[in-house]
Amino acid sequence: MTTMTENASGLREFKMPDVGEGLTEAEILKWYVQPGDTVTDGQVVCEVETAKAAVELPIPFDGVVHALHFPEGTTVDVGQVIIAVDVSGGAAAPAAPAAEAVAAPSARPAPAEEAKPEGRKPVLVGYGVAESSTKRRARKGVEVPAQQGETLYAATALQAELNGHGAAPAQRPLAKPPVRKLAKDLGVDLATITPSGPDGIITREDVHAAVAPAQAPAPAAVPAPQATVEAPARVQAPAPAASYDGARETRVPVKGVRKATAAAMVGSAFTAPHVTEFVTLDVTRTMRLVEELKQDKDMQGLRVNPLLLIAKALLVAIKRNPGINASWDEAHQEIVQKHYVNLGIAAATPRGLIVPNIKDAHDKTLPQLAEELGALVATAREGKTSPAAMQGGTVTITNVGVFGVDTGTPILNPGESAILAVGAIKPQPWVHKGKVKPRQVTTLALSFDHRLVDGELGSRVLADTAAILEQPKRLITWA
Numbered sequence: 001m002t003t004m005t006e007n008a009s010g011l012r013e014f015k016m017p018d019v020g021e022g023l024t025e026a027e028i029l030k031w032y033v034q035p036g037d038t039v040t041d042g043q044v045v046c047e048v049e050t051a052k053a054a055v056e057l058p059i060p061f062d063g064v065v066h067a068l069h070f071p072e073g074t075t076v077d078v079g080q081v082i083i084a085v086d087v088s089g090g091a092a093a094p095a096a097p098a099a100e101a102v103a104a105p106s107a108r109p110a111p112a113e114e115a116k117p118e119g120r121k122p123v124l125v126g127y128g129v130a131e132s133s134t135k136r137r138a139r140k141g142v143e144v145p146a147q148q149g150e151t152l153y154a155a156t157a158l159q160a161e162l163n164g165h166g167a168a169p170a171q172r173p174l175a176k177p178p179v180r181k182l183a184k185d186l187g188v189d190l191a192t193i194t195p196s197g198p199d200g201i202i203t204r205e206d207v208h209a210a211v212a213p214a215q216a217p218a219p220a221a222v223p224a225p226q227a228t229v230e231a232p233a234r235v236q237a238p239a240p241a242a243s244y245d246g247a248r249e250t251r252v253p254v255k256g257v258r259k260a261t262a263a264a265m266v267g268s269a270f271t272a273p274h275v276t277e278f279v280t281l282d283v284t285r286t287m288r289l290v291e292e293l294k295q296d297k298d299m300q301g302l303r304v305n306p307l308l309l310i311a312k313a314l315l316v317a318i319k320r321n322p323g324i325n326a327s328w329d330e331a332h333q334e335i336v337q338k339h340y341v342n343l344g345i346a347a348a349t350p351r352g353l354i355v356p357n358i359k360d361a362h363d364k365t366l367p368q369l370a371e372e373l374g375a376l377v378a379t380a381r382e383g384k385t386s387p388a389a390m391q392g393g394t395v396t397i398t399n400v401g402v403f404g405v406d407t408g409t410p411i412l413n414p415g416e417s418a419i420l421a422v423g424a425i426k427p428q429p430w431v432h433k434g435k436v437k438p439r440q441v442t443t444l445a446l447s448f449d450h451r452l453v454d455g456e457l458g459s460r461v462l463a464d465t466a467a468i469l470e471q472p473k474r475l476i477t478w479a
Contacts, residue, residue, distance in 0.1 A: 010088025011066055013081040014059060016048070023387075026050045027075045027255055028082065032172065037065045045083060048076075049255075053354070053390070054383050063087035075255065175202040182382070183207045185350065264414045272328070272449040276409040277458055281466040282430050284440040286310075289472045298367055303374035306425060307345075310469065311397060312369060314420055315341060315362055316478050317464035318395065324461050325394050326417050328451050335452045344396035344413055345373070347380045355413050356385050357393040401425060407443040417453055418461070421445040 016026060026048040033045045044056045045065075063085035070076050173190040175183070179202055183190050188210050195202040254262060286309050293304045318325050318341055327336045343361035347354050356379070358364070358372045379385050396413045401424035410421040423443040430439035446462040468474045 010086055011084045012061055012063065012087045014045075014083045014085065016076045016078050016080050016082050017057070018078050023050045023078065025075055025077050026055075028070055028072055029054060030072055031068055033065050033068075033083075035065050035067055039063060039065060039085060050387065053385050053387055059083070059085065061085065061087055173202055174200050179204055179207060265411050268412045268414045272412055273451060274409075274412065274447050275450045275453075275455065275458060276445055276447040277455075277462050278407060278443060278445050279462055279466045280441060280443045281470050282432065282439045283425055283442050283469050286469045286472050287425065287440045293366075299370065302367060302370040303377065304370060307397070307399060307422070308366070308370050308373060309472065309475075310420075310422055310465075311343060311345075311361070311373070312366060312475060313465045313468035313472075314395070314397065314461075315343065315369075316468055316475060317461045319362065320464055320478060321457060321461045323457050324418050324448065324453050326452050327394070327415050328417070328449060338394045341395060342393045344393035344416070345376055346396060346398035346413075347377075347385075349380060349383065354380065354385055354390055355393060355396055356380060356389040357396075359392070395419070397422065401442065407445045409445060410447050412447060412449060416449075418446060418448040418458070420462075420465070421447070 018024075027050075029047045029049050031046050033039055033043075039045060039059050040062050041060060042058045045059045047054060047056050049055075066084040066086045069080075069082050069084070076082060173193065174195065174197075175190055180190065182204055183193075183202075186207060188207055190202055190207075193202050193206050193210050196206050197203045283306070286306060290304060290306055290309060293299050322337070322339075325338045325341055327338065329336050340360055341362040342357040342359050344355040344357040347356065356376050358369070358376060361369065361372070364372060376385075376389075379389070393413055393416055395416060396410075396419040398408075398410050398419060399422045400408050401422050404424050407423040408421045410419045412419050421444065423445070425440055425442040427438045428441040429436050430441055431437075432439055444462060444466060446458060446465075448458045448461075464478075468478065
C-alpha cells in the first residue's frame with residue numbers, strides 16, 4: 001500500500017497514513033513547511049494527533065512544496081491528500097488554494113464531493129476510507145484559552161508570512177523533535193533562541209536557559225515532612241490562576257486523546273460492574289528501602305522511587321493470585337486468563353490521560369523494571385508515546401498521590417480487570433509496636449471487574465500488595 005500518488009505535471013501527493021492501528025482520522029496540529037519550501041526524503045513536514053498519540057509525519061520523497069491541502073486544526077480522514085510536492089526538479093509556484101487553506105484555519109472546508117478531483121480513484125480496501133465518503137471537519141471558530149492557542153497563533157503567523165509583501169519566509173530554527181516539543185510545552189519561541197549545539201542546532205539546555213531569565217528566583221525551600229509518590233509522567237505545568245475578565249465562557253473542542261479517553265471511560269463505567277476496595281497501610285519500611293536502593297550500585301542511573309516498589313509489589317500479588325489478570329470476552333462469553341502482565345502506568349499529559357504499559361512486566365527484575373519505567377516516563381514527557389505502547393495492557397496503576405490526594409475510585413482501563421490507585425504518602429500517627437508513633441502512611445484503592453473478579457480474589461490481591469509494602473522483605477520470600 002502507498003501513501004503517495006504522482007501525476008503528469010510532476011506533482012506528487014502525500015496522503016494521510018494510518019499512523020495507528022486501524023485509526024480512521026487524525027488532526028493536523030502543526031505544519032513545519034510552507035509552499036515553496038524544499039523538502040528531502042525523511043524530513044518531518046507536519047505533526048498530527050490521533051485518538052491515541054501525537055505523531056510527526058516525514059515526507060517520503062524530495063521536491064518543492066506545491067500546496068498544503070488542509071490548515072492546522074483540521075481533522076483529516078486517512079487516505080486524503082494533505083500535501084502536494086513538485087518532484088520535477090523545477091521550483092513551481094505554490095498553488096493559490098493552498099495558501100488560502102493554510103491562512104484560514106477557522107474556515108470550514110468545502111464538502112468532500114465538491115473538493116474531489118475529477119477521475120480520482122477510490123482508496124484501496126484496507127488502506128483507508130473511500131474518498132466519496134470522506135469529509136473535512138475544520139476547527140470551529142471558538143474562543144481558545146491562552147494556554148491552548150498556540151496552534152491558532154502559528155496559523156496566524158503563517159498567514160502573515162504568506163501574505164507578506166514578497167518577503168521570503170524566515171528559515172526554520174534547527175532542533176530535534178523532542179526539543180521542539182519541550183519548547184512548545186514551555187511556551188518558548190525557537191526563533192528567539194541562540195543555538196549552542198553543533199551546526200547551529202538548538203539543544204534542551206538552550207530552551208531551559210531561555211526560560212530561566214523570565215522566572216524570578218524562588219526562595220530557598222524548607223524540606224517538607226511529607227513524602228509523596230513521584231508522578232509517572234507529570235508533564236503539565238500548574239495551571240495559571242483563572243481570570244474572569246472579558247469572555248464569561250470558553251469552549252474547547254473535544255478531540256484526539258481526550259475524545260478517545262472520554263469514550264473509553266464511559267464505555268468502561270457502563271459495561272464493567274466496578275467494585276472498589278481500600279486499605280490504609282504503614283509504608284515506612286518501603287520508604288527506607290527506596291533510599292537504600294538509591295545508593296545501591298546496581299541501581300545507579302536508574303529511576304528509583306516508591307512507585308517502582310509499589311509496581312513490584314503488585315506484580316508479586318498478581319503472581320500469587322493470577323485469576324485477577326484476565327479480561328472479559330463479551331462476544332464469546334468467556335474469561336480470558338492472561339499468563340503475562342503488561343503493566344499500565346496512567347500518565348497525565350497536556351493532550352490528556354494516556355496509559356502506556358510495560359510489556360511482560362512479570363518477567364522483569366527490579367533494575368529492569370526501573371529502566372522500563374524511566375523510559376516510559378521520558379517518552380511520555382516528550383509526547384512520543386506510540387499507539388502500540390498503549391495497547392495490550394492487562395492491569396494498571398494510577399498515581400493520584402502526587403496531587404496530594406489520599407485516594408480515589410479509579411475506572412478500569414477498557415479490556416482490563418483491575419486498576420490500583422496510589423494515594424499520597426505522608427506522616428500520620430500510627431500504632432507501631434504498641435505505641436503511637438509518626439509513620440509514613442498511604443491508602444491504596446483497587447477497582448476490579450466484578451464479572452470475573454469476586455470480592456475474595458480482589459481482597460487477596462489488595463491485601464497481598466499492602467503486606468509487601470509494609471514488609472518489603474516479602475518481595476524476596478514471596479517472589
